Amino acid sequence: MDASQRIDEIRQTLNRYSYEYYVLDQPTVPDATYDQLLRELTELETEHPELITPDSPTQRVGAAPLEAFEKVTHDLPMLSLGNVFDETEIREWVARIERSLGRSTTYVAELKFDGLAISLKYEDGRFVRGATRGDGTVGENITQNLRTIKALPLRLQAEETVEVRGEAYMPKQSFERLNEDRASREETLFANPRNAAAGSLRQLDSSITASRNLSLFVYGVGVNTLTARSHSEAMAQLASLGLPTNQHMQTCETVEEILAYIAHWTEARASLPYEIDGIVLKVDRYDDQEELGFTAKSPRFATAYKFAAEEVMTTVEDVDFSV
Numbered sequence: 001m002d003a004s005q006r007i008d009e010i011r012q013t014l015n016r017y018s019y020e021y022y023v024l025d026q027p028t029v030p031d032a033t034y035d036q037l038l039r040e041l042t043e044l045e046t047e048h049p050e051l052i053t054p055d056s057p058t059q060r061v062g063a064a065p066l067e068a069f070e071k072v073t074h075d076l077p078m079l080s081l082g083n084v085f086d087e088t089e090i091r092e093w094v095a096r097i098e099r100s101l102g103r104s105t106t107y108v109a110e111l112k113f114d115g116l117a118i119s120l121k122y123e124d125g126r127f128v129r130g131a132t133r134g135d136g137t138v139g140e141n142i143t144q145n146l147r148t149i150k151a152l153p154l155r156l157q158a159e160e161t162v163e164v165r166g167e168a169y170m171p172k173q174s175f176e177r178l179n180e181d182r183a184s185r186e187e188t189l190f191a192n193p194r195n196a197a198a199g200s201l202r203q204l205d206s207s208i209t210a211s212r213n214l215s216l217f218v219y220g221v222g223v224n225t226l227t228a229r230s231h232s233e234a235m236a237q238l239a240s241l242g243l244p245t246n247q248h249m250q251t252c253e254t255v256e257e258i259l260a261y262i263a264h265w266t267e268a269r270a271s272l273p274y275e276i277d278g279i280v281l282k283v284d285r286y287d288d289q290e291e292l293g294f295t296a297k298s299p300r301f302a303t304a305y306k307f308a309a310e311e312v313m314t315t316v317e318d319v320d321f322s323v
């Protein structure tokens with residue numbers, strides 16, 4: 001086997017290990033095995049620099065820091081979600097949809113991740129660009145920073161061209177550890193994981209982003225070459241391509257099932273390793289989504305149920321009032 005074949009073989013193996021570890025949370029090999037292969041790949045690429053490609057696992061932490069972020073216009077706008085706040089409004093939302101369609105339909109209920117909305121562009125299966133939501137039409141190009149997120153595949157399992165929407169977030173444990181480090185260096189603390197994720201992705205130096213243990217869930221597709229006829233089918237296709245989808249997504253046939261899902265996660269969200277600030281409800285079938293269409297800035301086929309904001313109880317402990 002020549003160097004080029006061995007390099008391709010190691011890259012595919014390391015991409016599979018990353019998917020198992022960061023997306024499925026079910027590693028099949030110990031870290032030492034991953035590290036050994038990464039060392040071998042780095043040596044081979046050092047001997048053959050002409051074989052280095054952007055999708056190599058060795059290229060995750062970018063080049064020199066940027067001067068500024070360039071602006072990016074999304075191929076499709078990144079829309080915002082209307083809100084519903086209680087059971088009555090949820091029942092009204094479902095009734096309005098089924099009146100408009102003139103029949104019942106099926107829904108998908110998803111967790112609403114409390115991070116930074118992003119758009120990922122893949123061409124022929126390779127990650128080529130990532131951007132913040134911005135104002136929904138124009139965002140900032142943060143490709144170099146997003147490449148450092150290990151749950152983000154630099155190469156898909158098939159050569160699809162697709163623009164994907166998702167949320168970059170900081171797991172609760174990484175947030176706690178980051179603030180402990182900052183407190184020990186007497187630096188200002190981040191107020192919550194969302195601010196910490198946003199601050200980490202707005203770094204011009206991607207090596208700082210790489211140190212922040214960010215992760216990612218994808219929750220929608222923009223322009224794409226997929227064959228999916230529904231949102232749930234599209235998400236299954238994204239998962240099979242190696243993109244991180246959330247395991248708690250659930251199809252619902254009735255408003256009762258939607259309400260049960262919301263009741264469950266209202267209680268169970270404290271047990272999640274990441275913060276969520278609500279539940280997103282979507283009509284599943286794309287033909288029904290198209291029939292329902294959009295208002296000026298958000299889809300009629302989706303809405304967000306927001307959890308009541310938690311009172312932030314600041315324990316006033318050993319505050320030195322004497323100063």
Ligand SMILES: CC(C)(CNC(=O)c1ccc(Oc2ccccc2)cc1)c1ccc2c(N)nc(N)nc2n1
Nearest residue numbers: 076077078079080081110111112113219220280302
């Ligand atoms: C539903 C959508 C708004 C994404 N969808 C879009 O952005 C979108 C964009 C153009 C679309 O089609 C158009 C095509 C041409 C013109 C206008 C729209 C359709 C959907 C959304 C927004 C935020 C979400 C969130 N925080 N968590 C989860 N779990 N899901 C979410 N889903």
